[in-house]
Amino acid sequence: MVLGCRSNGIMADLKKRLGGNVEGLFFVDSTCIDCDTCRQIAPSVFAELGDYSVVHHQPVGESEVREAARALLSCPTGSIGTLAKIDLKPARLDFPLPITDSIFYNGFASPDSFGASSYFVRHPEGNWLIDSPKYLPYLRDRFQEMGGIRYIFLSHRDDVCDAARYAEAFSSERIIHRYELSAQPDAEHVIDGYDPVQILKDFLIVPTPGHTRGHLALFFQNKYLFTGDHLWWSRNRNALTASQSVNWYSWPQQIESVRKLLEYPFEWVLPGHGERINLPEPEMKRRLIELLGRIEH
Numbered sequence: 001m002v003l004g005c006r007s008n009g010i011m012a013d014l015k016k017r018l019g020g021n022v023e024g025l026f027f028v029d030s031t032c033i034d035c036d037t038c039r040q041i042a043p044s045v046f047a048e049l050g051d052y053s054v055v056h057h058q059p060v061g062e063s064e065v066r067e068a069a070r071a072l073l074s075c076p077t078g079s080i081g082t083l084a085k086i087d088l089k090p091a092r093l094d095f096p097l098p099i100t101d102s103i104f105y106n107g108f109a110s111p112d113s114f115g116a117s118s119y120f121v122r123h124p125e126g127n128w129l130i131d132s133p134k135y136l137p138y139l140r141d142r143f144q145e146m147g148g149i150r151y152i153f154l155s156h157r158d159d160v161c162d163a164a165r166y167a168e169a170f171s172s173e174r175i176i177h178r179y180e181l182s183a184q185p186d187a188e189h190v191i192d193g194y195d196p197v198q199i200l201k202d203f204l205i206v207p208t209p210g211h212t213r214g215h216l217a218l219f220f221q222n223k224y225l226f227t228g229d230h231l232w233w234s235r236n237r238n239a240l241t242a243s244q245s246v247n248w249y250s251w252p253q254q255i256e257s258v259r260k261l262l263e264y265p266f267e268w269v270l271p272g273h274g275e276r277i278n279l280p281e282p283e284m285k286r287r288l289i290e291l292l293g294r295i296e297h
């Protein structure tokens with residue numbers, strides 16, 4: 001029996017099992033959209049092979065099985081399955097996964113946002129959701145236990161997913177740029193123009209047009225930068241990366257928006273797609289300058 005029911009009820013299909021999987025309990029099927037979510041959550045188990053992820057090492061021991069189960073739950077397309085029933089509850093209870101004391105990765109990525117990462121920021125003046133995961137009663141209840149959601153920051157139109165449902169559940173204020181408003185027409189807080197906008201003491205919204213016309217980045221505590229699809233860390237390049245191949249509006253403007261970030265100190269990059277990275281502030285600046293050097297030529 002093939003098991004591995006995701007939050008969306010979709011089951012991976014053994015008939016579509018990719019040949020690159022090593023034999024064993026977990027497998028990936030051909031519905032994989034190569035979003036990288038599983039490779040980030042369980043890098044010892046999942047690896048990239050061509051245009052897909054596959055299981056390159058079957059999990060051994062409780063910790064690896066738990067990581068693989070987290071990946072299974074977070075796969076946006078339900079492409080990860082198991083050949084025998086496993087208890088997914090412990091892995092589900094792990095979400096939102098702590099990154100720091102106040103920042104969490106939500107998991108449960110959506111195909112609507114091509115598996116984009118979303119985050120939860122716990123803050124004494126009200127919590128923030130950074131882009132949106134799938135709407136799930138379980139996750140909603142967890143957010144409730146963590147103090148609810150005051151603001152929902154939407155980096156751009158591609159990653160809004162179920163923001164409206166979370167906003168309704170928590171009477172949250174959704175923040176989005178006017179140029180992205182078609183994705184969330186009834187958003188409560190609309191950013192106009194390209195000047196930075198301070199919200200409370202700890203949050204600074206910096207428009208970073210380029211990937212889309214109204215793309216926004218969010219600085220938190222002058223240390224954490226939520227970048228949406230503006231830039232990200234690439235494990236293959238071992239570098240900060242932005243790509244013209246996924247630029248939907250203006251590449252020259254995106255380069256200018258990367259340059260704009262030089263004005264700000266930060267130590268973390270937390271993207272929608274691609275990997276997170278934490279570097280000392282001078283090293284992060286050096287990496288940003290390095291990125292600019294690559295994309296300007």
Ligand code: SF4
Nearest residue numbers: 032033035036038075
């Ligand atoms: S999380 Fe799912 S869709 Fe994304 S790369 Fe892994 S198997 Fe593929």
